[in-house]
Amino acid sequence: MKNLTEGNITDAVIKAIEGTQDARAKEVMTSLIRHLHSFVKEVQLTQDEWETAIDYLYNTGQISGPTRNEFVLTSDTLGISSLVDIINSNPDGGTEASVLGPFYIEGSKMVEVGADLIGDSEGEPTVVSGTVRTLGGEPIADAMIDLWQTAANGLYENQDPEQPENNLRCRMLTNEDGYYQFSTIKPVSYKVPTDGPVGVMLNLQGRHAWRPSHLHFKVSADGHRNVITEVFDEADEYIEEDAVFGVRKSLAIPYTKISEPSEAERFGVPSPFYRVEFDFELEAL
Numbered sequence: 001m002k003n004l005t006e007g008n009i010t011d012a013v014i015k016a017i018e019g020t021q022d023a024r025a026k027e028v029m030t031s032l033i034r035h036l037h038s039f040v041k042e043v044q045l046t047q048d049e050w051e052t053a054i055d056y057l058y059n060t061g062q063i064s065g066p067t068r069n070e071f072v073l074t075s076d077t078l079g080i081s082s083l084v085d086i087i088n089s090n091p092d093g094g095t096e097a098s099v100l101g102p103f104y105i106e107g108s109k110m111v112e113v114g115a116d117l118i119g120d121s122e123g124e125p126t127v128v129s130g131t132v133r134t135l136g137g138e139p140i141a142d143a144m145i146d147l148w149q150t151a152a153n154g155l156y157e158n159q160d161p162e163q164p165e166n167n168l169r170c171r172m173l174t175n176e177d178g179y180y181q182f183s184t185i186k187p188v189s190y191k192v193p194t195d196g197p198v199g200v201m202l203n204l205q206g207r208h209a210w211r212p213s214h215l216h217f218k219v220s221a222d223g224h225r226n227v228i229t230e231v232f233d234e235a236d237e238y239i240e241e242d243a244v245f246g247v248r249k250s251l252a253i254p255y256t257k258i259s260e261p262s263e264a265e266r267f268g269v270p271s272p273f274y275r276v277e278f279d280f281e282l283e284a285l
């Protein structure tokens, strides 16, 4: 029997997974084991600290469900989600990716270009539009725009029983010119949920939980790589200190206030309103 020590246990575990058939899985798990062992040795992790980590994972699973994913929020607040986005972004261009976040729901209602999402929502009217195109600038018709955002109270529909189902979220196909447009309310800066393990962690680290105002988008089209991203209000007070590290310069744009009643009439929204224009560029597969 081999005598396991701090010096040889890492190699023993790596030897134990030698039979992993999938080459990439083997590469990733080997590296993960090396880094985790190295981390434990570097900080000389105590038994209590190990239990704290296991409790964190257990509690994160317990609070997660179909409408809330505390694992995603953990990844986001540790900058892991953004790091993955950054290393997988296309150096040749295209819309930069940003965090999916924990509030995405598949299968939102389908609406037409020009849809009004405001309904009974309180908040500042905002018209959002743009074009989906290729890296070469060709418009992409029938691209799927999937949008989700907060209400004026800073909550997503799936966090807030007071909001109707599908409130301030939708899917829409671009028209023959690759164009999309919808009326909504200006999203507000909000705090990520702090009633779970992530809140305990942020508190321990002396950090705030605020995210700058943003619209979430998932954009997809046949023959193109999907992009999951966020479009930020560049004037938001938290634009430089997003709790989940999602902001990129190319994704922070102006919300232009428009006061001409004729323009409000043209878009069918109350005056004054904000105008936001953002184009998406998708890489061909």
Ligand SMILES: [Fe+2]
Pocket (backbone or CB within 6 Å): 101, 214, 216
């Ligand atoms: Fe969000």
